[in-house]
Amino acid sequence: MSPWKAAQPGDLLSEVDTPALLLDLDAFERNLQRMADALQGRGVRLRAHAKSHKCPAIARRQIALGAVGICCQKVSEAAIFVEAGIADVLVTNQVVGATKLRHLADLARRARMGVLVDHPQQIQALADAARAQAVTLDLYVEIDVGGRRCGVPPGEDGARLARQIADSPPLRLAGLQCYHGPAQHLRTPAERAAAIAATVEAARATKQAIEAAGLAVEHITGAGTGSFLLERDSGVFDEIQAGSYIFMDRDYGDNQRGAQDIAFEHALFVRTAVLSRTQPTRAVVDAGLKASSIDSGMPTVWQRPELRYVKAADDHGVLVTPEGAKIELGEALMLVPGHCDPTVNLYDEIICVRGGRVEALWPIAARGALL
Amino acid sequence: MSPWKAAQPGDLLSEVDTPALLLDLDAFERNLQRMADALQGRGVRLRAHAKSHKCPAIARRQIALGAVGICCQKVSEAAIFVEAGIADVLVTNQVVGATKLRHLADLARRARMGVLVDHPQQIQALADAARAQAVTLDLYVEIDVGGRRCGVPPGEDGARLARQIADSPPLRLAGLQCYHGPAQHLRTPAERAAAIAATVEAARATKQAIEAAGLAVEHITGAGTGSFLLERDSGVFDEIQAGSYIFMDRDYGDNQRGAQDIAFEHALFVRTAVLSRTQPTRAVVDAGLKASSIDSGMPTVWQRPELRYVKAADDHGVLVTPEGAKIELGEALMLVPGHCDPTVNLYDEIICVRGGRVEALWPIAARGALL
Numbered sequence: 089m090s091p092w093k094a095a096q097p098g099d100l101l102s103e104v105d106t107p108a109l110l111l112d113l114d115a116f117e118r119n120l121q122r123m124a125d126a127l128q129g130r131g132v133r134l135r136a137h138a139k140s141h142k143c144p145a146i147a148r149r150q151i152a153l154g155a156v157g158i159c160c161q162k163v164s165e166a167a168i169f170v171e172a173g174i175a176d177v178l179v180t181n182q183v184v185g186a187t188k189l190r191h192l193a194d195l196a197r198r199a200r201m202g203v204l205v206d207h208p209q210q211i212q213a214l215a216d217a218a219r220a221q222a223v224t225l226d227l228y229v230e231i232d233v234g235g236r237r238c239g240v241p242p243g244e245d246g247a248r249l250a251r252q253i254a255d256s257p258p259l260r261l262a263g264l265q266c267y268h269g270p271a272q273h274l275r276t277p278a279e280r281a282a283a284i285a286a287t288v289e290a291a292r293a294t295k296q297a298i299e300a301a302g303l304a305v306e307h308i309t310g311a312g313t314g315s316f317l318l319e320r321d322s323g324v325f326d327e328i329q330a331g332s333y334i335f336m337d338r339d340y341g342d343n344q345r346g347a348q349d350i351a352f353e354h355a356l357f358v359r360t361a362v363l364s365r366t367q368p369t370r371a372v373v374d375a376g377l378k379a380s381s382i383d384s385g386m387p388t389v390w391q392r393p394e395l396r397y398v399k400a401a402d403d404h405g406v407l408v409t410p411e412g413a414k415i416e417l418g419e420a421l422m423l424v425p426g427h428c429d430p431t432v433n434l435y436d437e438i439i440c441v442r443g444g445r446v447e448a449l450w451p452i453a454a455r456g457a458l459l
Numbered sequence: 460m461s462p463w464k465a466a467q468p469g470d471l472l473s474e475v476d477t478p479a480l481l482l483d484l485d486a487f488e489r490n491l492q493r494m495a496d497a498l499q500g501r502g503v504r505l506r507a508h509a510k511s512h513k514c515p516a517i518a519r520r521q522i523a524l525g526a527v528g529i530c531c532q533k534v535s536e537a538a539i540f541v542e543a544g545i546a547d548v549l550v551t552n553q554v555v556g557a558t559k560l561r562h563l564a565d566l567a568r569r570a571r572m573g574v575l576v577d578h579p580q581q582i583q584a585l586a587d588a589a590r591a592q593a594v595t596l597d598l599y600v601e602i603d604v605g606g607r608r609c610g611v612p613p614g615e616d617g618a619r620l621a622r623q624i625a626d627s628p629p630l631r632l633a634g635l636q637c638y639h640g641p642a643q644h645l646r647t648p649a650e651r652a653a654a655i656a657a658t659v660e661a662a663r664a665t666k667q668a669i670e671a672a673g674l675a676v677e678h679i680t681g682a683g684t685g686s687f688l689l690e691r692d693s694g695v696f697d698e699i700q701a702g703s704y705i706f707m708d709r710d711y712g713d714n715q716r717g718a719q720d721i722a723f724e725h726a727l728f729v730r731t732a733v734l735s736r737t738q739p740t741r742a743v744v745d746a747g748l749k750a751s752s753i754d755s756g757m758p759t760v761w762q763r764p765e766l767r768y769v770k771a772a773d774d775h776g777v778l779v780t781p782e783g784a785k786i787e788l789g790e791a792l793m794l795v796p797g798h799c800d801p802t803v804n805l806y807d808e809i810i811c812v813r814g815g816r817v818e819a820l821w822p823i824a825a826r827g828a829l830l
Contacts, residue, residue: 090535090830091542092562105558105830139773161774164461171462181774182734184745184789187476191463206737209788237775238735238743269772363553364609366577372609374555378804379829383748383771400754401640402510402800403532403552404608417580418555429773433749434804436827455827456807458478458750458774459461
């Protein structure tokens with residue numbers, strides 16, 4: 089961690105040291121409200137994904153606007169949010185290993201804790217961990233609805249796991265996890281609609297198989313920023329796990345919006361400065377891949393479409409500039425990160441800005457919580 | 460940061476929680492020694508690049524084996540090493556902005572500090588900062604020797620900056636930075652040799668231009684793990700900035716070694732566990748791109764060449780496995796990261812392992828030091 093901070097509350101935006109992670113509070117708050125409005129009165133609740141922000145201050149704002157709780161990807165990440173007072177956390181992942189299971193069960197003393205399963209051994213291990221600490225855990229059977237990552241195939245495989253959960257008190261069968269990750273970044277509305285139509289059918293078929301076995305499916309949860317209106321309107325899903333909608337990143341911005349899709353705004357930026365300008369068609373900035381993750385491609389330069397960020401090294405970003413472009417040594421630029429989640433994970437604080445001033449610093453408390 | 464640690468000294472390797480960053484101390488120490496041996500008696504000194512490890516415990520070991528000091532990429536990174544007692548630090552980067560310049564000059568009260576320049580304005584600003592705190596700074600003129608990032612063209616442009624430095628006490632003309640980044644990962648020895656031959660010529664020509672102006676070029680510094688034997692034997696370079704040699708990563712491992720090249724060993728690993736195994740040709744592990752940076756491609760699975768890590772999400776890694784491969788739910792694997800520098804930057808500690816036991820935890824003190 090740097091021994092000094094990039095900014096303090098009250099500083100002018102123009103004084104913020106670089107590189108630094110900035111949140112445009114006005115845009116962020118509009119994004120929060122747009123999501124709340126989109127789900128209002130639809131019988132579908134938001135369980136916001138906290139892996140995008142890792143920040144309790146943001147989770148509290150999501151819950152204040154109606155989110156039932158949050159999702160996390162890691163038990164240690166969940167522990168930080170429970171410690172910060174979040175009362176309902178779903179770990180949207182399989183959890184293996186005695187240490188993690190013990191921590192997960194311990195968290196269930198203080199919060200409602202959910203977790204995914206796709207294998208009978210996991211259910212047995214979770215039952216042992218829950219019994220050892222006399223707690224209840226909500227289990228969701230993960231269905232592979234097209235992401236080809238975790239999850240059992242739709243239908244009878246899911247029903248078998250559901251039966252095992254129902255027969256393993258104090259575990260509770262809470263429902264199905266039906267998240268289609270790759271569908272979030274299919275570029276056209278038609279591609280996303282086709283992928284989620286198949287997702288919905290997979291969820292429906294599994295629900296029917298479980299109900300035919302005499303068990304209830306309380307929740308069907310999933311969806312992300314790229315597709316959630318489709319799950320919302322499916323008649324099958326009752327919970328949405330979107331995360332990136334609060335920030336938006338270049339990758340989500342590259343999706344073509346359909347007529348119904350919501351225009352979330354870019355609210356997360358990396359402020360950077362030009363540190364070298366030796367050629368007429370090149371400028372080098374101080375934000376490289378340790379400041380703006382490039383796993384989903386390069387960042388763009390906010391409101392400067394003539395500048396192209398073409399290459400990232402650890403601590404340098406190379407911009408191609410038009411000949412004669414006005415861009416000076418030391419000049420500050422704002423980058424729109426290619427992918428918000430791993431970019432946030434590179435910083436210890438989000439610098440919240442409004443009206444050209446720093447309003448607050450929010451700790452990214454779960455930064456680096458990998459266990 | 461996770462609220463609990465992945466391991467404690469004395470733990471068995473088999474008990475280390477996942478994902479976690481491991482250092483094989485035996486391999487690491489052999490790598491340190493191989494570099495010391497390669498430079499011994501050659502009139503070329505090592506200034507090890509600390510951006511790879513961000514860890515004072517490692518910098519001290521490099522200096523104990525003969526390194527004159529370290530390189531850093533950021534002033535805040537340098538501050539952490541100076542605070543830890545490192546006495547000679549070169550910031551291998553241009554530094555812009557009054558805040559950073561003030562911190563850089565402040566560090567020069569406690570350590571010998573060097574920095575790069577490629578523009579007259581930077582020299583002026585550095586002179587002002589050094590005078591304000593009555594300190595000396597070592598300035599290196601950066602030459603663009605083929606990396607097409609920072610630096611002035613070889614020859615007269617470099618000589619003009621050198622003259623300006625010499626005329627700007629208390630700045631000191633320390634030499635030339637001639638680092639060719641892209642050459643490090645050219646795959647064949649012949650390609651690397653051709654690139655560095657041009658680099659050496661660029662350095663030599665600039666040195667001659669500066670000497671023709673009546674100034675001395677004390678040091679010519681640069682080189683990385685992929686090319687440093689070429690610079691060592693150039694007769695022009697007297698300082699090597701290699702960093703990754705201590706760890707090696709998959710990307711450096713993909714370089715074809717020439718007859719003279721040194722067989723540095725993979726010493727840095729991400730320990731991960733299988734969290735899902737629902738298909739005969741797929742396993743999913745708990746180390747995704749927040750645990751092993753994919754900017755230079757996917758990690759490989761150590762000593763399990765039949766397992767291919769093909770896709771990384773934030774917190775999942777997808778392996779393709781041969782049908783019938785023996786790989787079980789919960790099983791631990793070791794990944795060789797695609798790129799060591801940004802992977803180290805994702806963790807707070809390096810877990811040092813020897814003989815199947817955890818020997819020490821070394822803080823990655825400069826993790827996230829971006830300013």
